[in-house]
Amino acid sequence: MALQCYPKFLHRFKKLIGDCNNGDDDIRNRDTPMILRYFCCPDYLRISVIDWKSEKECKLSVLKTLKRAYFVGCCNGLALFTSDNPSRVHIVVNPLSCNTATIYGPFKGGDPCGFFFHPSEKEYRILNVRKIEKDKYEYHVYLFGTNKWRKIPDPYFKYEPTRHWSRRKKGQKTINGNPAIVNDALHWDIGAIMVFDMISEEFTLRSAPFKETKGRKYVTRHLSANENRLCYCHLGCEEPVMDVWIMEDYEKWSWVKKYVVDLDFDMNKYPMESDFRFTTLSEIMGYITIVGTHNNELMLFWKRRGMFSCRLGFNIVKKIPLRKSEMDWHMHEFNWLCGFEIYSAI
DSSP: OOOOOOHHHHHHHHHHHOOTTSSOHHHHTOSSOEEEEEEOOSSSOEEEEEOSSOEEEEOOGGGGGOSEEEEEEEETTEEEEEEEESTTEEEEEETTTTEEEEEEOOTTOOEEEEEEEETTTTEEEEEEEEEEETTEEEEEEEETTTTEEEEEEEEEESOOOOOTTOOOOTTOOEEOOSOEEETTEEEEESSSEEEEETTTOOEEEEOOSSOOOTTOOEEEEEEEEETTEEEEEEEESSSSEEEEEEEEETTTTEEEEEEEEEOOOOTTTSOOOTTOOOOSHHHHHTTEEEEEEETTEEEEEETTTEEEEEETTTTEEEEEOOOOOTTTTHHHHOTTTEEEEEEOOO
16 A cells, blocks of 8 residues: 555655655666665664666665664555664664654553554554563554554564564574565464554464474575465475465465475586675575565575566566675675565565
8 A cells, every 4th residue: 555645644754755756766667676784783763765677776874873773564665664773763674765754652561563554544654562571562653643652452472573683592493573464464374364453453363284293394485465365385394396375265264285385507608706605595595585575576585696576477587786895795604684575665
């Protein structure tokens, strides 16, 4: 849903959104998805937007004040980051116009876990989670229309969303932390699927499209929105293929395994970096990060190999050029602080 010009928040976001005729129309009108690239370490936040021809860096002095920042999510061309240095500061960034807005709090702390546009109130909101005790979490929302935080009607839930920046134990793999927004609700993969209804502000827990087989290892999982339907990607260790499940009927919560993506890419055409050494299939598969899906196009970042686009249903693979960066080595050493996300301009 594109940003609409409603008086109650237009004054706040006019500067943030920027001029739509700023020379980026060739980027905005592309059918192929853009990608937000972010480096959250070591000294300050760096952000850029990748299309299929170039990479545009967002150069803002305010980003240099964030000594440690974490990506929360994207919504309608805006990206939300949070920082604990300074404490409890959240920055909304338009990476193309290079404009920002700053939000503080809430007073009791916690972490933002969702960024969305409310379909009926016509305003942006941030969802925040704070741990109260074991299996008890408190939730607040920030309303951009009133510039205030408030508790949701039933503020407590026994689960919390997965977040991008959660440092994992050795051997654990990546699960996407950016909620998939479909049917006026936010969805997170926490093993099951955790759902937050934007309208009722109620949480529910729904089943994943399949049950993990006992003892079966996975490399990565990713829940996203694809053509306004939930899309669940699962990559195991047994063979170089990725299962892609699509939500067929939201009301019935009905899934179908619609695609199987062949990841046995030609090593001569798409080689690994010359200094890379691996011994097992699971090791090389473990270097894959699912960026997201857009118009039946699956975007992958293969560490030490590059960025790829896979056309679902056609087994067509294309490599997307990435600009060399001084921060590239952090993609190998600190991957919980650096990453990519599907990006759609306003």
